[in-house]
Amino acid sequence: MREFGYERASDVSGAVAVLGADPEARYLGGGTNLVDLMKIGVERPALLVDVRELPLDSVEVTADGGLRIGATVTNSDLAAHPEVRRRYPALTQAVLAGASGQLRNMATVGGNLLQRTRCGYFTDVSKPCNKREPGSGCPAIEGEHRNHAILGASEHCVAVHPSDMGVALAAFDAVVEYETAEGKGELALTDFYLPVGDTPHLETGLPAGALITAVTLPPAPVAANSTYRKVRERASYAFAIGSVAAAVDVQDGVVRDARIALGAVASRPWRARAAEAALIGQPAEGATFAAAADAELAAAKPLPDSTYKVPLMRNLIIALLTELSEATR
Known part of the structure; x- marks a missing residue:
């Protein structure tokens, strides 16, 4: 591992100032992804700025009935928070599905959003990788790609984003707040x-040196009837090969509102807007759910060894929508 400096930030403005002066510095939260990448030489920061002790560790109900989640809230605290469990149960389920208890106790909300792909070519510095070394190529396309993207990929990269939490946040229109030396800003998670x-x-639209300070969830009554389902190759603490966060509001047998996001299918949490549009105003029945899944997956372009993900995701979407619609009857 490359030698590096370490500073503990005492306030947000001080942390931002340090990164503004040193582009090779990185913010350190729980370190559950960054430190691993440093050990294998993928990340080589000259300086780590520890932001874990900043006063960004609260979950608050906003005036309009949403939630504001501080960037240093641990995954464990987020999953256990009573308002998260009540208002956005899919978010609690996604966080609990994401890692072991030990990792959840360390990992932070801001760090979770910034975690990088687990593609084996990205994490092997002896191999080319456009994400790690732009222009070097993407060997996954002709090589090992079983767990890679089927949506939104390109000839330059087929890796997927590993976050479970991000999938649930994407379903509920989360907004990422940040601060730079020039002031505060925000980005919808979809941007x-x-x-x-x-x-x-x-990978992100964050300005250089920006520090994530919070994630805001707008009020979403439909989210109270939500769930998260994750498929993985082993039962315990593995990254998803496919996941779905879904919520539906069914009244008089008709879908009045729906939110769907998919995980492990693209380089980012994938908001399934085509599926949502196909659901609204339609009967809450199997044919509708199948048509919604097909509408979203029509754009899928799997590679030879990832074709299984198309029927996998179709079945997941249908199963979750069926389960949620039956719960409202």
């Missing part, structure tokens, strides 16, 4: 992650 395109090394 926070950049399309992979021909620049897969550019």
